Amino acid sequence: MLEARDLECVRGQRQLFAPVSFVTQPGDCYEVKGPNGSGKTSLLRMLCGLLPPTRGEVLWRGAPVSERREEYRAAITYVGHRPSVKQELTALENLLVSTALSGWDVSRHAARTALARLGLKGLEDMPGRRLSEGQQRRVALARLVACPTPVWFLDEVQAALDDTATRVITEVIEEHLADGGVAVIATHQPLDFVRHLSCRIELAA
């Protein structure tokens, strides 16, 4: 489905990582590992099209993503390390707006269900500024439940999450993989919680 060909990243004068290539099949989970500053976030941003690669290209269903940009964007969900939760909007409103941005029409009921799955039942109408960091993170991750896109890019997925939330998000990721989805997860912590990890991309410092 998703293919990376010789992706290279040069920031300023420094080469962040050596050429990275991989081909994903439905159900694949890729773990991007490496110390701080090794370019994990840059690689994810490159894969989802936020950052043009210095060299190499990203292919979606066999064609460069630049040729089928809209189709590709509709197929991916990117959850960055910033929660993108608006302080003045409630948890539910935040989720509805972000699903609209992802191009999905999600009913209020479906959005509430997604929030409840992430353990935010009863907090739907709480404004973002009164949610803790972990709870804001859960609102951002609820998008994964609400919008069933085939490819997920997750940056530091367990950051600020407690054990229960980590378990829930593990289940969500495993269901996604079982349904034939693809996940690319950047982390510097061991990611042994996803059982069928297909591949590891190691980035050197």
Add this chain to the structure above:
Amino acid sequence: MTRRSPASLLRWLVWRDVTLAWRRRSDVFATLLFFVMVVTLFPLGVGPDTELLRAIAPGVVWVAALLAAMLSLARLFTEDHADGTLEQMLLTPQPLALVVGAKVLAQWLVSALPLILVAPIVAVQFGLWLDAPLVLTMSLVLGTPVILLVGAIGAALTLGLRGAGSLTSLLVMPLCVPTLVFGAGAVQGVVVSGAAEANLRLLAALLILAVLFAPWAAATALRISLE
């Protein structure tokens, strides 16, 4: 769960930005208050010379509106950039220009529309009566979206830079000169000779140009700024 149409995304984004602005009204009122204060300072400073006040009124009101718009431009993208929402906007399957258009429209509703409604009232201090306030309102309705649209390009280009606010003003203000000239000229025309149509038509032409090109330019600038 189905796919959204572009119109629905536009509605959601405008709703979001207007709701955000409404829930922190102080920012909106600060811009409005700035406009009212600047316009009011002139009659106080210049003195009660009716002829002189009528002569400077169009320029004063228009410059104040331009400066107020510059103030509000600083906020256009910075907050969405800081909390990561802007990255999500860049990844939407809909054209990014649509997102920019929605943000500018919302910005116009919350920062320019109150100003336009107040303008005929503050213009009374300059002795602008009869059809001059009407032309003033029309010129602002046509001109303020142009300022915001051109400003969006500047705000997108300077996103994430140090001193982005003043840099945006430096970039955008020269580009707003035609709008200022035609806008103030329309009001001046009606005060002096009763003819404002030519200037209003020119403003309308500027607005059409800005609507057609500015969102795409700003979208491209945003992509470059966020690399």
